[in-house]
Amino acid sequence: MQKSFSNGETITVPNVYPPLRTELMYARIQNELSKRYRCKPADPHFLRDVKIICDSCQKEISVKKQYTYNRDKSQRYGLYVLTHSNEETYRACQVKPTINDKRIKHRITKAVKDILTDTSKIAEYIDSDFDEAELSRLAADVKRLEKMKSDVHSKMDKLLDLYLDDKWSKEKLDERHRLLEKQAHQIQNDLKERKRKRNLIQKDKLNFDTVAEFFGVASRFEELLDPVDQQKLIGSLFPSATLGDDLLILHALLPQEVTVDVKIRIESMEEAKEREILENARERYALAQKTLTQHRGLSLEALSKMIGSQPSTLKLDQERFGSFKHLAPNKQCPDLKKQRVIVLQDELRKNPKLSGRQLEKLTGINRKMIYKIMEEEELKR
Numbered sequence: 001m002q003k004s005f006s007n008g009e010t011i012t013v014p015n016v017y018p019p020l021r022t023e024l025m026y027a028r029i030q031n032e033l034s035k036r037y038r039c040k041p042a043d044p045h046f047l048r049d050v051k052i053i054c055d056s057c058q059k060e061i062s063v064k065k066q067y068t069y070n071r072d073k074s075q076r077y078g079l080y081v082l083t084h085s086n087e088e089t090y091r092a093c094q095v096k097p098t099i100n101d102k103r104i105k106h107r108i109t110k111a112v113k114d115i116l117t118d119t120s121k122i123a124e125y126i127d128s129d130f131d132e133a134e135l136s137r138l139a140a141d142v143k144r145l146e147k148m149k150s151d152v153h154s155k156m157d158k159l160l161d162l163y164l165d166d167k168w169s170k171e172k173l174d175e176r177h178r179l180l181e182k183q184a185h186q187i188q189n190d191l192k193e194r195k196r197k198r199n200l201i202q203k204d205k206l207n208f209d210t211v212a213e214f215f216g217v218a219s220r221f222e223e224l225l226d227p228v229d230q231q232k233l234i235g236s237l238f239p240s241a242t243l244g245d246d247l248l249i250l251h252a253l254l255p256q257e258v259t260v261d262v263k264i265r266i267e268s269m270e271e272a273k274e275r276e277i278l279e280n281a282r283e284r285y286a287l288a289q290k291t292l293t294q295h296r297g298l299s300l301e302a303l304s305k306m307i308g309s310q311p312s313t314l315k316l317d318q319e320r321f322g323s324f325k326h327l328a329p330n331k332q333c334p335d336l337k338k339q340r341v342i343v344l345q346d347e348l349r350k351n352p353k354l355s356g357r358q359l360e361k362l363t364g365i366n367r368k369m370i371y372k373i374m375e376e377e378e379l380k381r
């Protein structure tokens, strides 16, 4: 019991209350708390709450932040990769997967979109047809698990004999017992899950429609901009996954408490880069068009200065996505003069009192050129 008085004195009387924990335990807790306090929490990442297992070595894969530098090493970029973050595991693994997360994120979004917009596409992502074939697969699975269950139990029985034997240390045997118990528990859970699934399929309560419904929730993923929210959503929908060769199998946990495997093909680095270039081009194109709508009649050069992209790049973008609207006619165009006349006529029809300076601003055509055209074509204000 401890009391502080107004004169600043504090009186402590020990052993008034029964201790909640031993001093040793107290010290341990303090130690653990201070360790955790110092450790900076990992950056949120959409796959961080998914327990990913390597298909090759069956050990855990985690999201790891890495850094790369640009060519002259003046700038550092952070990126995320899926890999064995445990060095020993990494060394022991035959495949040593290192997958940039860019190669996966877009594919998950695409899978969700595909499944929601076109149910016939579900088959691309899910092996099961929820039919007789799946039922017999499940039956075989149940059989295999039952066998594993009885094996583990007989191992546990044998362990009992070893306890009596006195040859082995109790710690070693305890450890072995805990491991077997864990296995038995996992097998039991798997068995229950397979039986539940079989039951649901038989009653037609698990089919493509249920899966599509499940993906309706996942469709929020694209709207979520905060990585913390992305992490929570993906983690709750897909608590576990298996990373194989160019394939991430997400084990979707449906509200019916059964899992359905969703195959996500991992992009090659080239595909990811190509997609990124196209995405950037699309963004640049949209920005250019928006700028042109706000400042009609800009020349390609003026536009390129305004948005900070090369004119040649903008030309390529137009070849990809179509010509910009409201761009001033440019020199390479054969019908340049005709186009300029149309543009000028258009502006003058709207407002005949426009001055040369105003016309220049609106159309992006040089003022001298405007006067020349107006004289040649006898355009009237």
Ligand SMILES: [Zn+2]
Pocket: 054, 055, 056, 057, 058, 059, 084, 093, 094, 095, 096, 097
């Ligand atoms: Zn591995």
